[in-house]
Amino acid sequence: MRSRLAGWAFLLPLVAYLAVCYAYPLFTNVDLSIRGYTVRSFVHGGAPLVGFANYATVFGDPTFRTALVNTVLFTLVSLFFQYTIGLAAALFFARGFRLSATLRALFLVPWLLPLIVSASTWAWLLNSESGLVNTALKVVGLDPVNWLTSPQWSLVSVTIANIWIGIPFNLVVLYSGLQNIPREVYEASSLDGASGWQTFWHVTFPLLRPVSAITLLLGLVYTLKVFDVIWIMTKGGPSGSSTTLATWSYELGFGNMLPRFGPSAAVGNVLILIAVVAGLLYIRMQRRQELS
Amino acid sequence: MTSWRTPVGVLLTALMLFPVYWMINVSLTPMSDMRKSPSLFPVNPTTEGYARVLREQIPYLGTSLLVAAGTVVLTLALAAPAAYSLAKLRPAGRQTLSFVLLVAQMIPGIIMALGFYGIYVKLGITNTVWGLVLADSTIAVPFATLILTSFMASVPDEVLQAARIDGAGPWRSFVSIVLPASRNGMITAALFSFLWAWSDFLFAATLDSGGRLQPLTLGIYRYIGNNNQEWNSIMATAVVASVPATVLIVVAQRYVAAGVTSGAVKD
Numbered sequence: 052m053r054s055r056l057a058g059w060a061f062l063l064p065l066v067a068y069l070a071v072c073y074a075y076p077l078f079t080n081v082d083l084s085i086r087g088y089t090v091r092s093f094v095h096g097g098a099p100l101v102g103f104a105n106y107a108t109v110f111g112d113p114t115f116r117t118a119l120v121n122t123v124l125f126t127l128v129s130l131f132f133q134y135t136i137g138l139a140a141a142l143f144f145a146r147g148f149r150l151s152a153t154l155r156a157l158f159l160v161p162w163l164l165p166l167i168v169s170a171s172t173w174a175w176l177l178n179s180e181s182g183l184v185n186t187a188l189k190v191v192g193l194d195p196v197n198w199l200t201s202p203q204w205s206l207v208s209v210t211i212a213n214i215w216i217g218i219p220f221n222l223v224v225l226y227s228g229l230q231n232i233p234r235e236v237y238e239a240s241s242l243d244g245a246s247g248w249q250t251f252w253h254v255t256f257p258l259l260r261p262v263s264a265i266t267l268l269l270g271l272v273y274t275l276k277v278f279d280v281i282w283i284m285t286k287g288g289p290s291g292s293s294t295t296l297a298t299w300s301y302e303l304g305f306g307n308m309l310p311r312f313g314p315s316a317a318v319g320n321v322l323i324l325i326a327v328v329a330g331l332l333y334i335r336m337q338r339r340q341e342l343s
Numbered sequence: 344m345t346s347w348r349t350p351v352g353v354l355l356t357a358l359m360l361f362p363v364y365w366m367i368n369v370s371l372t373p374m375s376d377m378r379k380s381p382s383l384f385p386v387n388p389t390t391e392g393y394a395r396v397l398r399e400q401i402p403y404l405g406t407s408l409l410v411a412a413g414t415v416v417l418t419l420a421l422a423a424p425a426a427y428s429l430a431k432l433r434p435a436g437r438q439t440l441s442f443v444l445l446v447a448q449m450i451p452g453i454i455m456a457l458g459f460y461g462i463y464v465k466l467g468i469t470n471t472v473w474g475l476v477l478a479d480s481t482i483a484v485p486f487a488t489l490i491l492t493s494f495m496a497s498v499p500d501e502v503l504q505a506a507r508i509d510g511a512g513p514w515r516s517f518v519s520i521v522l523p524a525s526r527n528g529m530i531t532a533a534l535f536s537f538l539w540a541w542s543d544f545l546f547a548a549t550l551d552s553g554g555r556l557q558p559l560t561l562g563i564y565r566y567i568g569n570n571n572q573e574w575n576s577i578m579a580t581a582v583v584a585s586v587p588a589t590v591l592i593v594v595a596q597r598y599v600a601a602g603v604t605s606g607a608v609k610d
Contacts, residue, residue: 057513058434065425065488072481073447076458083461094464148348154356156596160363163588165542167560168581171567172366175574183365186380215362276451279544283567297453304457305549319454330449
């Protein structure tokens with residue numbers, strides 16, 4: 052009995068914190084999304100209930116389609132390249148060689164840098180006039196590309212930067228997944244005369260599947276959230292061409308002098324719905340892995 | 344057989360870290376050379392960018408340190424006792440709480456930022472450092488609690504039973520046995536809380552953009568927003584902002600790797 056009380060006493064600060072710092076902001080967000088807030092009523096209160104009007108505004112806005120499509124493209128393309136490059140690097144490092152531990156640690160740097168640092172570095176690399184990438188294109192005789200300022204390329208550019216940031220995470224997780232595959236499996240496979248590629252495709256990859264699934268789902272949850280990289284590189288522009296649900300929500304609420312908190316919160320709540328569905332999938336996956 | 348891997352590995356790592364090198368290169372390039380076609384090495388290295396960082400960014404730097412340190416303290420103070428309870432006292436409802444913590448990590452920051460903004464405006468506490476600390480801690484608390492729970496779960500129950508027989512209460516066991524035994528977990532949780540609070544841009548931009556004390560990420564953002572974008576100053580500030588991450592890689596590599604994999608792979 053005493054120990055049960057103690058158990059709750061030690062949890063109490065965290066539970067109170069979750070109520071104040073998670074539940075309350077989330078509730079505020081829902082409240083914002085169903086009221087017609089103006090700047091004045093935001094400060095002084097008394098905004099009228101408008102039900103789903105903000106959601107109707109958001110869904111009716113042509114930007115919604117663009118933001119949704121961009122979110123899907125940005126997420127899927129990022130995940131695909133982060134995973135394949137991360138896996139290739141993990142396989143490369145799995146053998147262990149001189150300096151491998153040091154090099155693997157250095158690979159982590161992009162993931163640990165503040166996002167504003169990575170994003171502004173990429174913005175300068177991709178700068179139209181003075182960026183290194185366009186200079187390199189000129190050297191090989193190609194025309195310069197307006198990476199960040201043309202609607203065709205802006206989403207590609209922010210996706211490239213985001214892939215770079217996400218590779219280390221995939222590498223570390225997949226690497227430790229590879230370490231957990233018993234050596235004997237490989238020995239048996241090579242005794243059977245399997246080539247390196249066959250071993251990968253028929254042995255390593257299937258055995259790695261649970262770890263792969265979890266890596267991809269975690270990546271999905273992380274990528275849906277991405278805001279800093281896009282906002283710092285392009286602000287979602289030009290004219291919405293690289294906007295995602297996350298940057299659109301920010302833009303509506305904080306991007307200009309006339310904030311539209313209601314629609315901003317509505318977009319946020321759509322995003323949270325997608326993120327939580329992905330999150331629940333992840334949790335189910337992990338549970339199943341723990342059981343097996 | 345493994346000999347070819349070392350040079351290839353060095354090459355791949357160099358390729359991966361090229362943008363980081365480029366940031367350092369640009370930070371040392373004089374403004375007058377910035378609009379010419381870029382050279383691969385700092386041919387006329389200058390420290391004017393860093394001089395400007397020293398002149399203008401010191402207050403931002405101090406605020407970032409303060410916010411990050413505050414976030415670490417708050418996060419550990421909340422997470423460690425809760426993790427002890429989840430791992431060792433095991434009250435009813437702990438599974439629900441663990442589930443809530445997992446889901447909490449998935450909530451996009453923009454939603455938290457807007458919610459916090461609504462609350463802070465109502466209470467009149469926008470643009471305060473402690474308000475920013477409170478918001479930044481939400482990035483770290485669920486992660487810290489979960490990782491500390493798994494570290495504390497590996498403290499043997501027999502040790503705690505023996506302590507109980509010797510008359511130690513739950514608090515005593517927590518402070519003298521479980522906390523010291525999970526030192527590595529505390530370090531990992533502290534590292535990540537520090538790094539996330541240090542790197543935070545979204546909460547700073549929404550909750551502290553008019554504050555007297557602003558973090559370094561906003562300092563960089565201001566530089567980028569200026570019309571006469573002085574990229575050597577921007578990159579010099581970015582280099583300074585990267586110092587904590589680099590130090591972590593050097594001195595605490597194994598804790599970092601432990602933190603990355605803890606959520607995703609079970610040993």
